[in-house]
Amino acid sequence: MLIQYIMNAIITLIIWELRTENPELKIGKESRIVAQRQQGRKRRLSGGVMAHFGVIAGSGLYDIPGLMIKETRTVHTPYGNPSAAYRIGTLSGKDIAFLPRHGIDHTIQPHNINYRANVWGFKELGVQRLIAVGASGGISSDMNPGKIAALDQLIDVTHGRPSTFYEEGKVVHIDFTEPFCPDLRENIFRASEKAAVDVARRGTYICTNGPRLETAAEIKAFSLLGADMVGMTAMPEAVLARELEICFLFITIITNYAAGLAGSTLTTKEVLNEMERSSARIKSLLQVFFDQQFAERRCLCTQALQDASM
Ligand SMILES: [Zn+2]
Numbered sequence: 001m002l003i004q005y006i007m008n009a010i011i012t013l014i015i016w017e018l019r020t021e022n023p024e025l026k027i028g029k030e031s032r033i034v035a036q037r038q039q040g041r042k043r044r045l046s047g048g049v050m051a052h053f054g055v056i057a058g059s060g061l062y063d064i065p066g067l068m069i070k071e072t073r074t075v076h077t078p079y080g081n082p083s084a085a086y087r088i089g090t091l092s093g094k095d096i097a098f099l100p101r102h103g104i105d106h107t108i109q110p111h112n113i114n115y116r117a118n119v120w121g122f123k124e125l126g127v128q129r130l131i132a133v134g135a136s137g138g139i140s141s142d143m144n145p146g147k148i149a150a151l152d153q154l155i156d157v158t159h160g161r162p163s164t165f166y167e168e169g170k171v172v173h174i175d176f177t178e179p180f181c182p183d184l185r186e187n188i189f190r191a192s193e194k195a196a197v198d199v200a201r202r203g204t205y206i207c208t209n210g211p212r213l214e215t216a217a218e219i220k221a222f223s224l225l226g227a228d229m230v231g232m233t234a235m236p237e238a239v240l241a242r243e244l245e246i247c248f249l250f251i252t253i254i255t256n257y258a259a260g261l262a263g264s265t266l267t268t269k270e271v272l273n274e275m276e277r278s279s280a281r282i283k284s285l286l287q288v289f290f291d292q293q294f295a296e297r298r299c300l301c302t303q304a305l306q307d308a309s310m
Contacts, residue, residue, distance in 0.1 A: 048073050049088045050126035051097035053290065054246075056118060058101055058134040058233055059255075060275025065283050067091045067098065075124055079116035079162075083108055086125060092291045097125045101134075101233060110210045110232035116162055119240040128297060129184060129247045131289070132238075133282060135271055136205060136231035137213075137258035139223050145274050147254040148281065149203035150188050154179045155227055156235040158209045163236030165243050171310040172243070175300075179238045181247035183299040188249060191289035197281045203228045205252060207235040216260025230258050247301045251285075253278045 049071050055064060069089040075082055084104045086097045099118060102108045122130055138144055156163075166172040185201075192199035206227035208214060214222070214230060222230060234250050241248035255274035256266055 049095060051086075051088050051095040052126060052128050053094055053096040054122040054125070054127035054130040055096060055098045055286070056101050056122075056130060056132045056237065057098070058132075059106065060135065060253075060272060060279050061133050061282060062100055064091065064096070064098060064286055066287055067096060073097075073125070075121040077117045077120040077124065079120055080114050082117045082121040083113060086121060088125065091287070094290055096290065097122060097127055101132075101237075111158075111161065113233065115236050115240055116165065119237060119244060119246070120165070122241075123244045123246060127246060129181070129294070130241050130249070131184070131188075131286070132234070132248065132250045134231055134233045134250065134252055135255040135275055136229040136252040137219075137256050137266070138229055138254040139206075139219060139258045139261070140228040142200070143203070143229050143254045145254050145256055146278055147200060148198065148278065148285070149200035149229065149252050149254070150185050151180055151203045151205045151234065151250045151252060152178075152185070152201070153204040153226075154234060154238060155204060155206040155222075155225060158207050158232075158235055160209070161236055163239060165240065172305065172308050173310070174239070174242055174304045174308045176239060176242060178300065179242070180249055181299050181301050183297070184247050184249035187292060187294070188251065188285070188289055191285055191292060195285050195288040197285045199251070199285070203252065205234050205250070206230050208232055213266050214259045219258045219260050222258075229254060242301060242304050245302055245304045247297060247299060251282065253282060 067089040068091070069087050071088045072085045073088055074085045082099060083101050084099060086099050088095060088097045090096070101113055101118060138147065143149070188199060189201065204227050206222045206225065208230060210232040219230065229252060231252060238248050238250060253275060255271040259266060
């Protein structure tokens with residue numbers, strides 16, 4: 001009996017020593033869950049293709065011609081699930097991850113998109129340069145249906161959308177004076193010349209919450225604020241990319257005149273028809289864009305977190 005007691009005490013002591021030396025041997029429920037998550041994450045990240053470029057597309061653009069898909073990857077993020085699985089493929093020797101922001105069957109409304117999960121997922125896949133495409137309504141007189149513009153400024157009037165990765169703990173205020181990567185903008189203008197696809201260099205996009213369209217009075221007010229076009233998705237996509245130091249570019253296709261400017265009511269059919277008409281130009285623009293040589297990133301986006309925390 002005494003021998004049994006001494007043996008049990010020795011075994012208990014050995015196990016305690018081992019756990020103290022190596023915390024991973026702790027068998028607590030919480031540490032087991034964390035370890036499993038970490039292992040799962042390592043498996044996902046090391047198991048598949050990484051991509052340095054990302055494309056997030058909206059209404060009417062569901063693929064990029066020439067993108068040879070190598071893998072379809074489901075990514076789980078600390079912020080929930082992205083809109084769909086990422087399709088990763090190669091085009092002109094570049095690995096590109098593609099995501100439809102409204103989901104595969106276009107069922108996710110702009111205010112319900114999990115923007116944080118979408119952008120975080122790109123980061124997990126290794127994406128450093130993200131190109132976003134979306135439709136918008138033209139406000140200024142030069143923004144007619146069919147026009148393509150690379151945005152240079154933003155006004156955000158959305159509400160209730162989680163728009164930061166720094167909600168608690170560390171207080172971070174990133175600089176957002178120039179919300180879009182200047183280098184990617186230059187790359188798209190070079191591509192536009194080669195592809196002979198006209199892309200406007202200027203565009204202040206006002207982002208509304210939706211899903212309803214705007215009133216005529218709102219559009220009049222937005223015009224006075226300096227907005228050139230109105231859409232529902234560029235924010236918080238742009239700021240979330242900047243918080244993760246990802247270069248971000250937003251190309252918009254003007255699909256209709258904004259409310260009150262055309263003298264008639266707006267329909268989604270009008271938007272989809274124009275997207276269909278313009279998608280060939282967007283696709284050839286993207287093909288030429290990815291055909292370019294990209295230098296190492298030296299833009300402001302790569303240092304977004306420097307001197308940004310309190
Ligand atoms: Zn950049």
